[in-house]
Amino acid sequence: MSLRIFVPYETTALSLGAEEVATLVRREAAARGLDIELVRNGSRGLCWLEPLVEVDDGRGRRAFGPVALEEVASLFESGFGDDHPLALGPTEEIPYLKRQQRVTFARIGVTDPVSLADYRELGGFDGLAKAVTCTPQQLVDMVKASGLRGRGGAAFPTGIKWQTVLDAKGAQKYIVCNADEGDSGTFADRLVMESDPYMLIEGMIIAGLAVGATQGYIYLREEYPLAHELLNTAIERARAAGYLGEDILGSGRAFELEVRLGAGAYICGEETSLLESLEGKRGMVRAKPPLPAIVGLFGQPTVVNNVLSFAAVPSILSEGPEHYASFGYERSKGTLPFQLAGNLKHGGLVELAFGHRLRELIEDFGGGTESGRPVRAVQVGGPLGAYLAPEQFDTLLDYEAFAAIGAVLGHGGVVVFDESVNMAEQARFSMEFCVEESCGKCTPCRIGAVRGVEVIDRIVANDRREANLALLEDLCDTMMQGSLCAMGGMTPFPVKSALQYFPEDFHRQGGES
Numbered sequence: 001m002s003l004r005i006f007v008p009y010e011t012t013a014l015s016l017g018a019e020e021v022a023t024l025v026r027r028e029a030a031a032r033g034l035d036i037e038l039v040r041n042g043s044r045g046l047c048w049l050e051p052l053v054e055v056d057d058g059r060g061r062r063a064f065g066p067v068a069l070e071e072v073a074s075l076f077e078s079g080f081g082d083d084h085p086l087a088l089g090p091t092e093e094i095p096y097l098k099r100q101q102r103v104t105f106a107r108i109g110v111t112d113p114v115s116l117a118d119y120r121e122l123g124g125f126d127g128l129a130k131a132v133t134c135t136p137q138q139l140v141d142m143v144k145a146s147g148l149r150g151r152g153g154a155a156f157p158t159g160i161k162w163q164t165v166l167d168a169k170g171a172q173k174y175i176v177c178n179a180d181e182g183d184s185g186t187f188a189d190r191l192v193m194e195s196d197p198y199m200l201i202e203g204m205i206i207a208g209l210a211v212g213a214t215q216g217y218i219y220l221r222e223e224y225p226l227a228h229e230l231l232n233t234a235i236e237r238a239r240a241a242g243y244l245g246e247d248i249l250g251s252g253r254a255f256e257l258e259v260r261l262g263a264g265a266y267i268c269g270e271e272t273s274l275l276e277s278l279e280g281k282r283g284m285v286r287a288k289p290p291l292p293a294i295v296g297l298f299g300q301p302t303v304v305n306n307v308l309s310f311a312a313v314p315s316i317l318s319e320g321p322e323h324y325a326s327f328g329y330e331r332s333k334g335t336l337p338f339q340l341a342g343n344l345k346h347g348g349l350v351e352l353a354f355g356h357r358l359r360e361l362i363e364d365f366g367g368g369t370e371s372g373r374p375v376r377a378v379q380v381g382g383p384l385g386a387y388l389a390p391e392q393f394d395t396l397l398d399y400e401a402f403a404a405i406g407a408v409l410g411h412g413g414v415v416v417f418d419e420s421v422n423m424a425e426q427a428r429f430s431m432e433f434c435v436e437e438s439c440g441k442c443t444p445c446r447i448g449a450v451r452g453v454e455v456i457d458r459i460v461a462n463d464r465r466e467a468n469l470a471l472l473e474d475l476c477d478t479m480m481q482g483s484l485c486a487m488g489g490m491t492p493f494p495v496k497s498a499l500q501y502f503p504e505d506f507h508r509q510g511g512e513s
């Protein structure tokens with residue numbers, strides 16, 4: 001058996017030198033006359049260990065990392081031995097991985113992302129094979145029974161959304177994947193598309209079969225060129241193999257899929273702005289109702305779901321909805337891939353069932369701060385999510401538990417700050433972010449965020465502090481209640497939480513002016 005060496009072909013790994021490592025691996029092997037098979041797999045999501053090189057010499061896959069160029073030769077000299085300083089042992093036994101509950105992300109980093117053979121060998125397209133034998137209503141009922149909720153932020157039950165589209169009348173129905181991943185600290189969508197793209201494709205095909213849609217679009221963040229390349233390759237190969245087109249797996253049912261690049265605007269992550277952009281217009285929020293499920297893309301019934309929502313569907317079909325629903329806590333069923341970022345020793349992706357605690361992510365997986373200073377604040381759910389203080393770190397990772405403390409789980413992004421952070425600056429940034437990214441359609445968001453920056457500046461400068469604090473409170477309420485979408489409606493979340501839990505940062509030396 002030849003030596004199989006795995007070097008990731010994924011954005012994080014590539015940014016840390018994986019392509020150069022792969023080139024040097026080939027050269028070293030050739031210079032030593034070794035017969036190797038170099039596999040360009042996806043990433044396991046252990047970002048702090050990238051480039052993570054894996055080796056299979058017949059004893060299972062063993063990991064080494066992070067591998068710098070100057071260490072490649074020594075790996076060969078040691079025979080990729082377990083006594084090498086970079087040796088991490090069997091990959092699946094790495095504690096960061098072993099403690100996870102990988103359901104949706106079971107294949108990432110294991111396979112060549114665009115190899116149909118690899119995907120099928122690990123259960124890929126088993127869900128679709130079952131789906132083509134089911135009626136649309138049976139498919140919708142299975143998704144309902146799984147308890148799957150939208151993973152894009154709103155956490156709306158996926159099966160109910162699909163039921164609405166199935167029941168709606170339309171000459172043409174569409175499946176739209178929101179892959180415009182723009183939240184700070186998030187990268188789970190990208191990992192799916194770069195490490196297991198067929199899973200997304202399979203989920204979207206099943207969605208099409210479930211609601212009677214024959215056309216799908218992946219609205220991809222334009223800053224993801226590698227995902228764009230791999231998705232297009234995967235779609236082309238899936239079509240050639242009969243998984244897309246006019247006759248899916250000989251069923252006589254049709255579904256087509258293509259990738260469209262996003263407009264580079266955060267607001268296009270909001271589903272109605274996304275649809276406007278997909279139609280070739282400026283990305284601006286639509287008033288609701290009507291809902292996109294009834295009047296969506298080109299005025300037709302449309303399923304709009306996040307990458308992670310579609311990615312969960314194949315395992316629900318292949319393993320059964322009861323299996324998926326066996327994970328989680330109360331109404332939050334299944335798993336969520338949390339993305340750890342910010343000031344952490346061990347940033348990366350952690351897939352866990354709902355019901356664990358935030359503290360586990362920060363301490364057990366993240367390993368505390370990279371700086372060694374105490375954690376002061378954590379923002380969960382992207383730039384519109386609340387800042388959580390240490391006394392809230394034992395909150396359950398559950399949609400309702402987070403809502404109860406005025407926070408959101410959103411897309412699962414977790415950004416950590418140590419004690420050096422100035423929370424007044426973070427609150428100001430939230431308002432400033434809204435100024436920059438608002439589509440401008442509604443007054444509370446367009447004007448409110450501008451006024452919010454000004455009011456925070458006056459508070460920090462001790463300019464009529466009490467009056468401006470009251471004004472900021474009123475302004476936040478207006479934005480929350482009056483904005484057309486979550487851009488303006490949630491911008492107050494981080495502002496109000498910073499004021500509540502870190503009030504001292506809004507005070508400077510000096511008296512009232």
